[in-house]
Amino acid sequence: MTAAGRRAVADQPTIVDLHLHSRFSDGDESPGDLARRCIAAGLRVAACTDHDTLDGVAEFAAVAEEGGVRAIPGCELTVTWRGHELHCLAYFVDPSQRALRARVDEVRRAEVAWWRDWFDQAGRVTGVPVDWTLAAQKFGADRVAYRGDYLDLFLGAATGDARFAGYPMGEHASFIQDWCRPGKPLHVPYPWRPALADVVGWVAGAGGVTVLAHPARAFAADELPVRFAELVELGVTGVEVWTTWHDPTEIDRLHRLCEKHQLVPTQGSDHHGVRLKPWAPEPGLVPVDAPDPLDIVARLEQARPTVAAGAR
Structure with missing residues (x-):
């Protein structure tokens, strides 16, 4: 099975899920319904990370926090790096920051076009x-x-x-x-996507941190150690480790690499709804649970940059 097709059945419940999607991108549920699922699942911390948009953050947060779930504002940005299309999770960003919203919207508009x-x-x-x-x-x-x-x-x-x-x-x-595919009748040249290094700067400018999502989908096992060292140089804060796109062997390898390079290992189900990802049917389910999920949140929050007043 290729890396792009790899996925693991999610059956381990957890209390922190930092990778969820609503109907504002490619999920099946409204942000409010997604938040209610998080409450029912017993989550303590969750993030609605729609692709290339922050539009669902406010609704998700309002419903989640009313039900006792801490909502981390974020999104999942499509980026390019080392010749790959990758996904970069942005956490703790200020959704009202105009510069960030304009850049995120530009990425989405390119995909729509x-x-x-x-x-x-x-x-x-x-x-x-x-x-x-x-x-x-x-x-x-x-x-x-x-x-x-x-x-x-x-x-x-x-x-x-x-x-x-x-x-x-x-x-x-x-x-x-x-x-x-390229050369086939329905191929259209792929849309513009920002460079990973640029996105790291955008997110930091909005008070947030960046995490590379499901890296084992994009890179071979023997390539990962080199890429992790480069991520540190770029200013990336963390790497998604406990996810439905990684099997237990990959999870262990990625966790070790994070510890070696002092990157925060993060956790998220990548739940899109029962119809779209039947192997991740509910929020808060992963193949293997992080040893201390709340420590992930604390470490991400501690890594946030100080944003100058008036940077809107």
Whole structure:
């Protein structure tokens, strides 16, 4: 199994979950409903970390904290580093900081524009009756929904077309390989994404800290020690270790690397909802629990930079 396809069943309950998604990006639940799930799961600390948006933070926090769950403001930013698309979790940021919001919104707009171009090209090249207007009506014009939902929209519209008969909805690897990779008919050049080093600066300027999400998805095991040393040089605060994208062996290896390089090892289920990630059906479930989940939060908070007054 490739690193990108690796995932571990989440069955270990925990009290801290710093990686959750709502309908403001590619999750299935509203921020309020997500927060209620966190309360029901017995979480003590949680973070709604939608992709490339801070718009769900306030609703999530209001409901979570009313139910006794501490809400950490954050988001998950799409970045580039070492030729990879990576995801960078930002924690303890000030959601009202105008500079950060503008930059986060720019990343999301680039992704939305990419999907608009993809749908318009898909309809034009194949003759299948789809375009961005149809996708925007179904999923929202300023939201980047779950990738599989977009592809299922196309495949559903292509029902009866012999060219696409062999691609079942819900299973997209073959369709992407045959139609969407570079050189294929539906390939659209990937959107702009900021460099990891730039995002570290953005987040620090908003009083927050950065954590590299699920690194074993992107890097081979023998590459990780070198990358960890480079993360320290970039000013990254931590690395996600206890997550549904890592198996127990990877978790142990990453934890050891964090301790060696004095990076904060963090924890998050990457819950998107039961439909989208059935192997992570509830918030607060991971394959292996951190030894002291609350210590993660304390260490992240202690690493926050001092932001000058008026830096809005």
